[in-house]
Amino acid sequence: MVGIGEAMVLLEPGAGRTLETATAYSVHVAGAELNACAAVAALGGRPALVTRLGDDPFAARVHETARRLGVSLDADTDSAxxxxxxxxxxxxxxxxxxxxxxxxxxxxxxxxxxxxxxxxHHPRAVLVSGLTAALGEQPAELFRALAGHPEFSTRTWLVIDANLRPALGRWEESLAAIRDALPVTRLLIVGADEGEALFGTSDPGEIAHAAMSTGCREVVIKDGKRGCHWIDPEGHPRHLGSVATTVVDTVGAGDAFTGGYLWARLDGADPEAAALIGSRLAALVISAVGDTTGLPGPEKAAEIMRTAEHTTGLIERIRPLTFGERAR
Structure with missing residues (x-):
C-alpha cells in the first residue's frame, strides 16, 4: 500500500513538563499516513509514503525514521x-x-x-486522509484527482481515513473533498464523531448507510474508548470493545488501527478479524509515548495474527484477495 501525506518532526516535553516549562524535548517523526504505513510494515506489509520535505536537517530525520520503520519514502525536496x-x-x-x-x-x-x-508503485491500495485535504489548495486538487481517476474503479483500492482536524482550518473544503471522493472509495475509516460532520449522524449504522449509499464499498467506524464498529455482510454494524489495558499516550492510536485494519483486509481477513487486528495495534500504541513507539516486533505481530485467527476463525490466508474477487 502507498500513503500520500505529510511526515513531520514531533517534539514533546519530558514527563511532568508543559510547553511553557520544558527545558528539553523528546524528538520523534510522525504523521497520519506515515503512522499507518508503519503499522502495515510492523505486520509484514510493504508500505510506501509519497510526500514532500524541505531541504533541511528535519528531512534527513524523516528519511532515517521511515527507513527504520520499514516504510519506503518517495519524497520530493522543496528548497523553498x-x-x-x-x-x-x-x-x-x-x-x-x-x-x-x-x-x-x-x-x-x-x-x-x-x-x-x-x-x-503499482499499489494494491492508496491511503489518504482528511488531514492532507486540509493542508492547502493543491492537496484539495489531489482529492479532486482521486475522485476522477479510473484506477480506483478497476484494480486499486482507494482508502480514506477521515482524520478531520478543525484546528488546521479549511474545514468545509476538507469535508467536500472527502465527500467528492466517496463514490470511488473502497474503504472509509471514520470516527463516530467525524460521522456527525460528514453525514449528520454519529450512529454507526447510519454512518455506514450514508457512506455506502454514495458508492463507498466498505466502512469501519472508530469510536475512541468504546472501541470500533465493523460492518457485517448484511450491512449491520457490529461492536468490538477496546482491548487497551494501559493508556499512556492516545495520539497515533487511530493511525495504528487504520494500518492494521487495512493490511489485514488486503491480506484476506474479513472485517471482524481486521477490526481485532487494528484494535490490538491501537492498544499497543497507546501504551507508550510516541505515535509509533508501541508498534509490535515480528514475534508480537505474529501473535496478534494468530489471536485474531483463533478468536474469529474467519481469516482466509490461502492467498491475498484481489479487487475483482472478495473486494467486491
Whole structure:
C-alpha cells in the first residue's frame, strides 16, 4: 500500500513538563499516513509514503525514521518550504494537546502529481486522509484527482481515513473533498464523531448507510474508548470493545488501527478479524509515548495474527484477495 501525506518532526516535553516549562524535548517523526504505513510494515506489509520535505536537517530525520520503520519514502525536496513540525503536550495522564506548525510546509504543495507518483508503485491500495485535504489548495486538487481517476474503479483500492482536524482550518473544503471522493472509495475509516460532520449522524449504522449509499464499498467506524464498529455482510454494524489495558499516550492510536485494519483486509481477513487486528495495534500504541513507539516486533505481530485467527476463525490466508474477487 502507498500513503500520500505529510511526515513531520514531533517534539514533546519530558514527563511532568508543559510547553511553557520544558527545558528539553523528546524528538520523534510522525504523521497520519506515515503512522499507518508503519503499522502495515510492523505486520509484514510493504508500505510506501509519497510526500514532500524541505531541504533541511528535519528531512534527513524523516528519511532515517521511515527507513527504520520499514516504510519506503518517495519524497520530493522543496528548497523553498520547510519540513513540517508539531508539538505534543500532556494535559492529563492519558490525553495530549497537539500544536501544529505546518502552514506553508513543503507538504502543503502536494498536488495531483503525488497521486501519479503513488500509482507508479503499482499499489494494491492508496491511503489518504482528511488531514492532507486540509493542508492547502493543491492537496484539495489531489482529492479532486482521486475522485476522477479510473484506477480506483478497476484494480486499486482507494482508502480514506477521515482524520478531520478543525484546528488546521479549511474545514468545509476538507469535508467536500472527502465527500467528492466517496463514490470511488473502497474503504472509509471514520470516527463516530467525524460521522456527525460528514453525514449528520454519529450512529454507526447510519454512518455506514450514508457512506455506502454514495458508492463507498466498505466502512469501519472508530469510536475512541468504546472501541470500533465493523460492518457485517448484511450491512449491520457490529461492536468490538477496546482491548487497551494501559493508556499512556492516545495520539497515533487511530493511525495504528487504520494500518492494521487495512493490511489485514488486503491480506484476506474479513472485517471482524481486521477490526481485532487494528484494535490490538491501537492498544499497543497507546501504551507508550510516541505515535509509533508501541508498534509490535515480528514475534508480537505474529501473535496478534494468530489471536485474531483463533478468536474469529474467519481469516482466509490461502492467498491475498484481489479487487475483482472478495473486494467486491
Amino acid at each position: 518550504r520547510p519540513t513540517g513540525i508539531f508539538f505534543k503536550e500532556p494535559v492529563s495522564s492519558d490525553a495530549r494537546r497537539v500544536h501544529y506548525y505546518r502552514a506553508g510546509s513543503a507538504a502543503s504543495r502536494l498536488g495531483p502529481e503525488a497521486l501519479e507518483r503513488a500509482l507508479a
